[in-house]
Amino acid sequence: MIKIKQLSKKFGALVVLKDISIEIKAGEVISIIGPSGTGKSTFLRCINLLDQPSGGSIQIDGVNILDPKTDVPKIRQKMNMVFQSFNLFAHLSVMDNLTLGPIKLQKKSIKDAEQKSMELLRLVGLAEKANNFPDELSGGQKQRVAIARCMAMEPEIILFDEPTSALDPTMVSEVLAVIRRLAKEGMTMLIVTHEMDFARDVSNRVLYMDEGGIYEDGPPERIFVNPQREKTKAFINRIRNLNYHIASPDYDLYAMNAEIELFCEKQVLPVKMRQNLLLVVEEMLQLYNPLLSTISLDITIAYSEKKESLELVFDSLGEEVNLFEQNELPDEFGLNIIKNLAENIEYQRLNNTNRLSLILKKHEK
Amino acid sequence: MNIEASKESAAMVVTVTGRLDAVTFSGYEQKINALIAEGETKFVIDLEKLEYISSAGLRALLATAKRIKAKSGQILLANISGPVKEVFDLSGFGTIFQLYDSVESALEIVAG
Numbered sequence: 001m002i003k004i005k006q007l008s009k010k011f012g013a014l015v016v017l018k019d020i021s022i023e024i025k026a027g028e029v030i031s032i033i034g035p036s037g038t039g040k041s042t043f044l045r046c047i048n049l050l051d052q053p054s055g056g057s058i059q060i061d062g063v064n065i066l067d068p069k070t071d072v073p074k075i076r077q078k079m080n081m082v083f084q085s086f087n088l089f090a091h092l093s094v095m096d097n098l099t100l101g102p103i104k105l106q107k108k109s110i111k112d113a114e115q116k117s118m119e120l121l122r123l124v125g126l127a128e129k130a131n132n133f134p135d136e137l138s139g140g141q142k143q144r145v146a147i148a149r150c151m152a153m154e155p156e157i158i159l160f161d162e163p164t165s166a167l168d169p170t171m172v173s174e175v176l177a178v179i180r181r182l183a184k185e186g187m188t189m190l191i192v193t194h195e196m197d198f199a200r201d202v203s204n205r206v207l208y209m210d211e212g213g214i215y216e217d218g219p220p221e222r223i224f225v226n227p228q229r230e231k232t233k234a235f236i237n238r239i240r241n242l243n244y245h246i247a248s249p250d251y252d253l254y255a256m257n258a259e260i261e262l263f264c265e266k267q268v269l270p271v272k273m274r275q276n277l278l279l280v281v282e283e284m285l286q287l288y289n290p291l292l293s294t295i296s297l298d299i300t301i302a303y304s305e306k307k308e309s310l311e312l313v314f315d316s317l318g319e320e321v322n323l324f325e326q327n328e329l330p331d332e333f334g335l336n337i338i339k340n341l342a343e344n345i346e347y348q349r350l351n352n353t354n355r356l357s358l359i360l361k362k363h364e365k
Numbered sequence: 366m367n368i369e370a371s372k373e374s375a376a377m378v379v380t381v382t383g384r385l386d387a388v389t390f391s392g393y394e395q396k397i398n399a400l401i402a403e404g405e406t407k408f409v410i411d412l413e414k415l416e417y418i419s420s421a422g423l424r425a426l427l428a429t430a431k432r433i434k435a436k437s438g439q440i441l442l443a444n445i446s447g448p449v450k451e452v453f454d455l456s457g458f459g460t461i462f463q464l465y466d467s468v469e470s471a472l473e474i475v476a477g
């Protein structure tokens with residue numbers, strides 16, 4: 001359906017995309033992930049000709065769209081784009097936002113366009129908002145209207161650029177639900193997203209972008225569970241794990257808590273689990289406190305979605321000591337808390353490292 | 366954390382808000398010690414607005430309680446609920462203190 005060959009894009013001297021070649025088949029749902037600034041948005045914008053590629057070719061159904069003779073508005077109808085910031089027309093009602101393109105560009109009758117638009121609004125659950133204006137809608141509702149407007153042009157493929165990142169967390173799921181539904185119905189989609197769980201379960205193909213290109217391309221099970229290349233591994237690892245280094249007894253507990261909270265938010269962990277995690281980490285640090293003036297501590301927190309559990313690993317260099325057994329705590333409170341909230345509490349000696357590890361369950365009593 | 370103390374006829378009511386943890390516990394101890402130094406011996410600690418407590422906070426509660434008992438004083442804990450109550454239970458701390466449902470009921474006990 002889409003064949004991209006050696007696509008490149010420069011902004012002046014800045015090479016953002018180089019030598020991207022990929023074929024996209026009808027019905028594929030492709031998530032694009034990768035660090036900020038690696039050209040994910042630019043890639044979508046090039047496909048949609050919002051940015052003019054510097055080189056290469058893009059063929060859609062056999063037509064090279066980079067040919068100067070190509071009818072650009074027509075191409076854009078074939079692949080419509082949904083933006084992070086909705087881009088609705090503020091002065092038009094929801095209905096008029098949807099019917100504008102079909103009436104102006106596709107020369108549909110008002111009646112047909114309105115009928116089709118109503119169907120689409122029903123599909124995204126917003127039929128009753130047809131006569132409202134965009135600023136009367138919540139962020140999630142605006143984005144659902146934007147998706148319906150995109151569908152109104154009967155595109156063959158939809159490009160999504162971070163459709164949920166401008167939304168309040170409470171509104172993310174309603175938008176993802178609409179995209180999931182389109183995926184079920186066989187819509188071809190390219191979705192740039194930071195929502196990894198979503199990317200994993202909605203798509204049948206994942207592109208990891210880095211170094212100005214498609215660095216790794218594969219099914220979600222491979223990219224998320226068993227990535228092959230180094231930078232993909234590092235990226236996936238960073239998403240799943242939090243590493244925190246403590247080098248002094250005067251560590252900043254609240255700075256660490258803020259990072260842990262951010263991590264929990266990314267993993268969408270339930271509030272109870274977050275509270276327990278923060279508590280257990282603080283209690284663990286109490287164990288280490290007398291040592292922290294001489295040794296440093298590395299904390300790794302890893303979330304396993306499958307097991308719905310958090311694994312905590314505390315590594316410290318130095319003489320062999322198991323702080324669960326030998327410590328300077330004046331009472332048992334801290335250890336009791338740890339033992340009651342965690343399981344698989346273990347000590348290991350690895351080379352010259354002391355490792356304490358434990359698992360926090362999602363559903364503890 | 367924020368601490369406020371108000372003098373009632375039967376005892377000093379100390380309201381602790383926010384977090385009682387490894388960072389804030391010393392602030393709590395200092396405040397209670399200052400009140401002891403001013404001659405106060407009877408305390409009701411209101412924990413209704415306490416959102417988080419760790420073992421460092423529990424230890425501070427215990428340390429001040431010992432100091433007050435050494436002066437033949439009294440310290441009662443009131444309004445322990447939610448996550449704070451859970452930590453009391455998880456740590457085994459809950460069995461050390463008598464806990465009261467409200468500041469009023471604690472004050473009645475102090476008044477005898």
Ligand SMILES: Nc1ncnc2c1ncn2[C@@H]1O[C@H](COP(=O)(O)OP(=O)(O)OP(=O)(O)O)[C@@H](O)[C@H]1O
Nearest residue numbers: 011014016034035036037038039040041042043162
């Ligand atoms: N119009 C432009 N002019 C100049 N440079 C640009 C332009 N658009 C993007 N860039 C640069 O191209 C690079 C890639 O940007 P792009 O927005 O595609 O990244 P991204 O992968 O979408 O990042 P993010 O995850 O933060 O959205 C960045 O270095 C950016 O500064």
Ligand SMILES: [Mg+2]
Nearest residue numbers: 040041042161
């Ligand atoms: Mg982008």
